Amino acid sequence: MATMLEVTGLTHRYGGAGSDHLAVNELTFSVETGQLACIVGPSGCGKSTLLRCISGLIRPSGGEVKLHGDRVEGVPEDLAVVFQDYSRSLFPWLSVRQNVEFPLRWKKLSRAERRQRAEEALEWVGLPGVGGKYPWQLSGGMQQRVSIARALARRPALLLMDEPFASVDAQTRFELEDLLRGVQVQNHSTVLLVTHDIDESVYLGDRVLVLSKSPASIVADLPVNLPAERDQIATREAQEFVSLRAEVARLLHGGAPATAKPSA
Numbered sequence: 001m002a003t004m005l006e007v008t009g010l011t012h013r014y015g016g017a018g019s020d021h022l023a024v025n026e027l028t029f030s031v032e033t034g035q036l037a038c039i040v041g042p043s044g045c046g047k048s049t050l051l052r053c054i055s056g057l058i059r060p061s062g063g064e065v066k067l068h069g070d071r072v073e074g075v076p077e078d079l080a081v082v083f084q085d086y087s088r089s090l091f092p093w094l095s096v097r098q099n100v101e102f103p104l105r106w107k108k109l110s111r112a113e114r115r116q117r118a119e120e121a122l123e124w125v126g127l128p129g130v131g132g133k134y135p136w137q138l139s140g141g142m143q144q145r146v147s148i149a150r151a152l153a154r155r156p157a158l159l160l161m162d163e164p165f166a167s168v169d170a171q172t173r174f175e176l177e178d179l180l181r182g183v184q185v186q187n188h189s190t191v192l193l194v195t196h197d198i199d200e201s202v203y204l205g206d207r208v209l210v211l212s213k214s215p216a217s218i219v220a221d222l223p224v225n226l227p228a229e230r231d232q233i234a235t236r237e238a239q240e241f242v243s244l245r246a247e248v249a250r251l252l253h254g255g256a257p258a259t260a261k262p263s264a
């Protein structure tokens with residue numbers, strides 16, 4: 001399988017007037033094409049900083065990020081980000097369709113192609129026929145579906161998601177998790193999703209990267225050996241799910257990886 005994302009020795013230090021804070025420390029990992037990798041870490045450990053560096057929104061203090069072999073310098077054309085706060089990421093004065101089409105304006109597409117891609121993406125997220133509405137006419141969960149549709153309409157090489165379901169109620173969260181897995185498997189998308197929710201990381205991921213407390217470094221990189229098709233009840237009862245979530249919880253509380261040999 002080809003490598004989509006390569007992060008090598010990534011370090012970021014926030015500096016400036018009287019402050020100096022090491023947020024991310026020497027992170028090295030890669031994500032294969034078509035994989036859904038979850039990063040789980042404690043609150044404030046540096047997860048958003050890591051995603052901002054990967055997306056080219058901030059220049060890391062050290063190390064490098066490569067997207068399909070090209071070094072990331074600035075926001076790459078074929079990358080999309082979904083943030084936690086859908087209410088601030090959708091334009092309230094544009095219709096749902098116009099919101100989804102918005103980033104396509106910079107692609108060499110005809111108006112008809114833009115419209116067709118937007119409608120297709122809205123269908124993927126289960127919102128056909130709402131293109132003419134405004135975001136504020138939709139529920140929070142529907143607005144986050146629109147944000148996901150907007151990201152998918154660009155057909156990004158890599159989709160980055162920063163706590164995308166943290167602002168919705170539990171039932172909607174389950175629905176959105178299933179929607180994401182379904183769309184990801186169907187489109188063979190490459191996704192890197194950051195969360196502080198252990199269950200979510202195991203339920204969604206093909207793989208879970210566990211981060212340490214601040215400054216973020218990688219404590220473990222765990223494969224998730226669950227079937228590609230997940231179910232909110234049966235998957236959460238599966239032995240693999242139960243033991244993996246316990247392992248992640250242990251690691252987040254400072255335990256050593258189960259495979260680590262005791263030091264001499």
Ligand SMILES: Nc1ncnc2c1ncn2[C@@H]1O[C@H](COP(=O)(O)OP(=O)(O)OP(=O)(O)O)[C@@H](O)[C@H]1O
Binds near residue numbers: 045214
């Ligand atoms: N622009 C900034 N300038 C200075 N320090 C910052 C800045 N952004 C974040 N930090 C600090 O870097 C550390 C990591 O923040 P970051 O938002 O990346 O963590 P996080 O794991 O995403 O947090 P949370 O789980 O609460 O969303 C925090 O201590 C934060 O205060």
